Amino acid sequence: MVFWIATIIFIASYGLIVSEKLDKTKVALIGAGLMMILKIVSQHEAFYNEKYAIDYNVIFLLIGMMIIVNILSKTGLFQFLAIKSAKLAKGKPFLILIFFTCITALLSAILDNVTTVLLLVPVSLFIADELELDPFPFLISEVMASNIGGTATLIGDPPNIMIASKVQLTFMDFIYHTAPAVLFIFGFFLLTIKLLFGRKLHVKEEVRQKILAIDEFTMIKNYSLLKKSLGVLGMVILGFIFHGVLHYEPATIALLGAAVLLIISKEDPHHVLKELEWPTLFFFIGLFIIVGGVIKVGLISNLSESMISLTKPSADDMFITAITTLWFSAISSAIVDNIPFVASMIPLVIDTAHAVLPSGTDFKAVVQHSTLMPVWWSLALGACLGGNGSPVGASANVITLGLAEKAGYPISFRKFIIYAIPITIETIIIATIYIWLRYYFLH
């Protein structure tokens, strides 16, 4: 009976999130509330149990990075970089497009994707307007670059943060494993942009001169704050690089960095904290409790049995499981928000690992078993890259399309997917080749 009640809450919550009939944060919180009030998971389990509780490492890492990015975004750095690169490109539209795409990918790898597009999209609209060009090539390239770039690092995209926290992976693990894949994928993505838009982007010399006349330094609003923010961000990234060696969780480093920046920047914490994405944070909290409930009643174990019978993983080879996970994650993440998907996939893969791999008392040894690792990288690549597949696949897509509409350049669902679906399929094919080559063929 408890099993079915938990399953119904889980399916109803995910159904409502997908349908977008009700705000996803409200759905996650009511689902979590029901799980606790019906005693499927007790409050103690939801808050403190190692297996079923909220993953505070994810929550506090997000909070820490949100604070740092919030303060950094007030300096005008993003706009400065965009204008500077446009001038370096000598106002040539295609070169500007390539530079903007690279900046978006790079910033998305170290900061959150939503902030990156939120700050770069208006500058792109401005540049396209000044060059008297259709802004669409800039917008579609940037939003996709943001999701591709975010895949590269532990802190780039929430699915990576969630996987890293549960599987105890380090920042450098992602640099060694997902970042090379992203480099390949991004290279092909740039070639695709060239094929799609290379011939369309041409302007007259006098129009280009308008870009060269802009003083990019007027974009920097506060030099002192910029130095402090970049200093702290640099230290935090250094902390992430060494957190595995120093045995600190990434959340500890992000929180300390945020606290230091709040103090030295003299920003009012009330203002900064008010601007954090609290709905996203509470969405995570609610989801963790809902997923905790279905883990406890055994639904995830049942699903993992189905996964085992379908993909037949063994202790020596999980190739089919890895590739199935990659494509299934990509398709699911294009249709639904990748956060709830990954939240339920992580325990499912852990259950599969416990069922298939030699069981021991050491949790880390099981979840980081060399046979299982390609499955984790497939989940990360599929969930992050799949977000590009539709306008609702990732938060960055929703934000960009919203900004484009607000600015008077609406992009229809149809126009978005005409470009997005083939590019997403291309990136997933490259990811498949990468997984096969690196972990099976060359292994």
Place this chain on the structure above:
Amino acid sequence: MKVRDIMDSSPDIIRTSDTFEHLIKILDEVKHHVVFVVDKEEKLAGIVTEGDIIKVLVPKYVTVDESLISIMDVNYFERKCKECKNLPINEIMSKTTFSVREEDPIIKAAALMVVNKIHTIPVVKDSKIVGIVSRLTLIKHITKVLAET
């Protein structure tokens, strides 16, 4: 007293198919700083204010990132004016949300202006505009009322 007793029965009107250039040309003769827009069937379709005219020349992305205002091209305004020359009125106008009827009491027009912070209200009969009440019309009426006492 009713709205019909004080309304201006010759409001300035433009058609949805007219252009930005035509609108600017007729602005000189406009009495109430607004022009009402009617469709092919002469039904009220919208309103164009001075604010709407300026708004169409300013890119909307500056509302998202105000810092971009400082680096805009010096000739941007002139370029936009020329680009908008043939822009149809239905892309400039705002929808009219409020209207009164001839038989409505004057206080209804006054109250709608205060509550919704608007300066002019169209007077409508069978969806067609038959007049206009502005704050100026109301002031003139106040003067008349006080003179009577």
